[in-house]
Amino acid sequence: MSATFLKSPVPALGRLTISFIQELGRIAVFFFRGFFLIFSLPLQFSKFIQQIYFIGAKSLIVICLTGAFTGMVLGLQAYYTLVKFGSEGILGAAVALSLIRELGPVLTAIMIIGRAGSAVAAEIGIMRISEQIDALETMDINPIRFLVSPRMAASIFSFPILTALFDAVGIFGGFLTGSMLLGIKPGIYFSRVESSVLMEDIMGGFIKSIVFALLVATICCYQGYYTHTRTEGFGAKGVSLSTTSAVVLSSVLVLIADYVLTSFLL
């Protein structure tokens, strides 16, 4: 690869660009197929519930833990900064806004990638290499509808709820350090939260979490689904590579998308 790149850089760059665009196209097609098949009849209600349980319900503890500690550390950090300016009273606003606008959606997405996204990629990848996806095809069961759509629907459903939970627990965590530990009056903390957070902030956070849901579900399913086309490794190794790239790629894309969305939403 690198040798051809040195010998003829322009064609190599061209090839690389074309394959990148092609990959993007494939992901887009994959996404649209998965998304629209959510609404195909008969609805796959029981699979949808199963996936909500797996992606959503089973992530509850992780989300509560990370939310609580994120809020607590925010309270701590923000307090020591704000106290220099004598404005520690607005701690509630600082904690709530940074959680609702940024940290809530992003950290929730990353936690779910680690917990459920990797599992989804590995599960679908193993189904691919053991011919289970081919078996679905021979039974005339659309594998994308069967495997991807319920996971995508469950992600769209679970991400905003988990984000909301993360925000709520985080704000309470900020209260624990800010008020209980450092002595800001609870009334001041919560009244600042209430007066500073606007509906736009909450909507912005939800929009982010829905976009992240689509992104994460698509990337993780896609990586698993096309495990067999990897050239760097086959079989179990292919699955491990798929899982890794599912996690890395979707985390990076979440952060990039977060920047893009923030610049549009602000």
Place this chain on the structure above:
Amino acid sequence: MINEPLIQLENVSKQLGANSVLDGAHLSIYRGEITTIIGKSGVGKSVLLKHIIGLMEPDSGEVLFQGIPISQMNKTERKAMKHKVSYMFQGTALFDSMSVFENIALPLKERTRLPDSEIRKRVQDRMEQLDIKKIDHQYPSQLSGGMRKRVALARALVTDPEIVLFDEPTTGLDPIRKSAVHHLISDFQKKFGFTGVIVSHEIPDIFYISQRIAMINDGIIHFQGTPEEIQQSEDPVVQNFIRGLESRRDALTGMTPHPAGAKRFKEGMAWLSRRKLPFSIIVLRLDNLDEINEAAGHAVGLTVLKNFSDQVQHRLRITDTCIRYGFNTIMLLLPNTNSEQARLVCSKLAQEMKGDEIIDNDAYPDFYFSVSAGFAEAHKASRLEELLASAESTQNTFFEFSFT
């Protein structure tokens, strides 16, 4: 109409990576027949099968279904075609995170709107027929290889397909189960009249149940024809392959398999013409094997067959040859024996054989087992087929013995 192939492969070529796997293969598969594809490992038998169901598309050439190229079908036609076809994977491809029941029920659940009770009934029927009861709640990884094969078979057959493609359905099974799966495929085929395509190495077992054999070699279909034609073929590639795979003993019964038996027969005839030594055959046919299979399951039927053949073999002289001539037919070659002596052997067998040696009477109290026996003495220039026919005709003394 009858002679129009159901599925046709025309000049199909396929390249996988740097290997050219298929290189202009022609194959015709006829409705209501079992076609077996044989060939060395890695010559593209599975690839051929995957082309038929559309899992792979040919680089060049066409796959025709009822005369229509699959590549030119629209979505609805393709769907309609897929609904008629089932595929049994070599590696079973069971869904490992679903229970056995869910696996078998899946095609029905996803594709039909049958009520749950009906699905349950159909799945349990298939499980019973395949002798895999009471494992509904287990997962594929908890089962043995043979069990998994049968679960995969149940899943392929549960939708009552018109065409079933089997990719090595018996690899990794013990001889009894192997024969049971063959019986089962053949039985189901007779009962439902599906068209079967089997990829297999089980020579000569597979000849008993197939109507057509196609041998693949060097990317093309080297030979196509009936089992008799392939066994009589003088093509060196075909002969080498068949001889190489054919075991000297039938794996199930320990008897000499049919083609090797034909050779023994020729030897016997040579003795007859040179030394004038008499030479007779006895044909034993297990009349109610099908009934036993139906009533008690294939495993029992084959155990009976095995025990019966053991008993027969114990009572023969060392020079005699016991040949498994067909599914339920055993042929005994008795050199240096005239027809009177053959009759004596027959009656001795009938007297000595006991039911409890064939099967455990306590387990199957109503067991009943019937064998018809006939014999014939060879004459100069008799052919094996003629001799068999005369042994089975009513002109010869005809013994029937049953054990209960």
